[in-house]
Amino acid sequence: MSATMNYLDGNAAAGELSRIFAMDITSAEGQCANCGAKRRFAEAHVYSNCPGLVARCALCGHVLLRFANVRGRVFLDLRGTTYLRVDAAKQEEASN
C-alpha cells in the first residue's frame, strides 16, 4: 500500500460523525479556513486510522475537522472549517 494514499473520504467519517451531527454531513458544503476552497464534505480526505478522526482539505491538506470518541465523551474541533452548509430542504426530502 502506498503510504501517500493512506486516506479515505468524508463518506467514511459519516457513521462516527452521526453521533454529533443530526443531518447528513457528506452532502454538506464546507469551506476550508486555510485556503478558502469550498467542497462537499464527502470529498474531504479522512484519516481514521489513529486515536481519532481527522478530515483534511483535499486541496491544501489543512485540518478541517478533528473528532474523537473517547469512552463515551465525544470531542469535536471545527476550527479548520469556516462554515458547513447543509441544504435543509433537500435533507427534508431525502428523509421522506
Next chain:
Amino acid sequence: MEGTAVLERLTWRVAKVVAVHDETATARTLALAVRDWPGQVAGQHVDVRLTAPDGYSAVRSYSIASAPNSDGYIEITVERLPNGEVSPYLTQEVMIGDELELRGPIGGWFVWRNDQMEPIQLVAGGSGIVPLMAMIRSHRSAGSSAPFRLLYSVREPETVFYRDELRALSNQGDAAVITFAYTRVTPKDWPRAPSRIDAELITSGTWRPALRPTSYVCGPTSFVENATDLLIAAGHDRERIRTERFGATGERK
C-alpha cells in the same frame, strides 16, 4: 420549525444473517434481516460492529449491495482481506442465524435516487462495484429510463462480483452498457492487454462529457484518484463526479 430536517439518529440495530452467497473465491454476500430497518437509498452504507466476549469491538463500513425494498432486508458484499481483522470473520466464520450489529443507512452524497433522469456513469475498481451495483439494481427495480453505463476494472475475470447478473444485463442491451477492464489477467482473446484505467478506456468506455452525466467513482483510494483525474482531463465537470474511497487494500475502516 419549518425547514429543519433532523434525521433519525443512527442507533445500533440487530441484524440476523438469513443467507450467504459466495461471489468469488474471496468475496461473500451476506443477506441480513434488520429489525426496524428504515430503508435506504442506493449508494449508502452501513457500519457493522462485532464484539468479542471480553468486550473488545471492531467496526467496519460496508456498502449495501441490494436495491431498496420494503422487506426489511439488505445485502452487503464483503471481500476477505489477507490481514483483515473483520473480513475473515464475515466471509468464513459467520453462519446463517448469527446476529450482527449495524448502524445506518449512512451517506447522502454518494447516492443515486430513482428520480434522477440524467445519464449516469458508474466507474468501479475492484470491490468498489458494491455500491454501484445497488444503483444498477435500484435503477432496474424502479423501471428507470435514465441511461446507465458501467466501467468496471478488476484484476482478472475470476474477481468479478455479480458476474451472472452483469452478464444478463449486458445481454439486455438497453438496461446498462457495461465495459470491463482487466489490470492483470484478461479473458482469452481479449482485444486489450491488461492495464489500469487510462485515457483511452475513458474515451471508449464512458459517456462523453457533452451528455453531462453524473459520475460515481468507487474503489481503492489510488483507483479513485486516477479515474477521477482522467474523467476531468477528458472534460467532465468536477462538480458532477462523486467519489467514494475504500482503503488502499479495499477495506473501509
Next chain:
Amino acid sequence: MAIISRGFAGRRSAAEAKLPPGQYLTTDFPVLSAGPTPHISLDRWEFTVDDGSNVVKRWDWKSFRELPSETITTDLHCVTRWSKLGTPWEGVSLDVLLADVKTDLPYAMFRSYGDYTTNLPLKDVMNKQAWIAFKYDGADLEPEHGGPARLLVPHLYLWKSAKWVKGMTLMPHDKPGFWESLGYHIYGDPWKEQRYSND
C-alpha cells in the same frame, strides 16, 4: 449493551508478558497517522530547540548524525490498545541533545513535519527516557514509521513518540498538543491507564 458476535476474537493474541492494563500484544507494526506521510529530504531536515522566542540549538542531518547514538530495545504501547514488545531502535538520547541547554522552562512541545504536536514535561525526556530515533531493526527508519527521525518516549503512550519530529519548544506551562486537546490525557502513562483526559 453490545451483542456478542459468536466466534469473534479480533486480531489479538493472548499475552504472557506483563502488559499495561487494557493492552493486547501484536506481532505486526501498525501504522497510524493523522495525515499524509511527509517526505522530508535529508538536505532540508533539521531539528531545532527554541524557548518560544529564540532558537537555542539547531542541527542539520549531518551534524545530528555526528552525535553519539545508542541502540535501544524497548516496548511500545499505543492508546488504541496494541502493544509491541522488544522493538529495536537506534537513536540519539535527548540527554545528549540537551546536554548544554540551560533552561528553567519545565515543559516542551514537540513539533513534527506535517502539523502534529505533542507536549511532555522536560523531565520525562531526560535521564535515559527519550531518544530521537533514526533506525528501526537495523535499517533506516521508514517514512511511514516516522522516518527520517522520530521521537521515542517508551514509558508513555505511543502518541507521545512524535513521528517526523522537527523540533521542540520549551514552555513555562503545560499546553495540550494535537491529541491532548481532543480528549486524550495530558500525560499518558500506560501503567496508570491514562488514556483520556478524565482518567
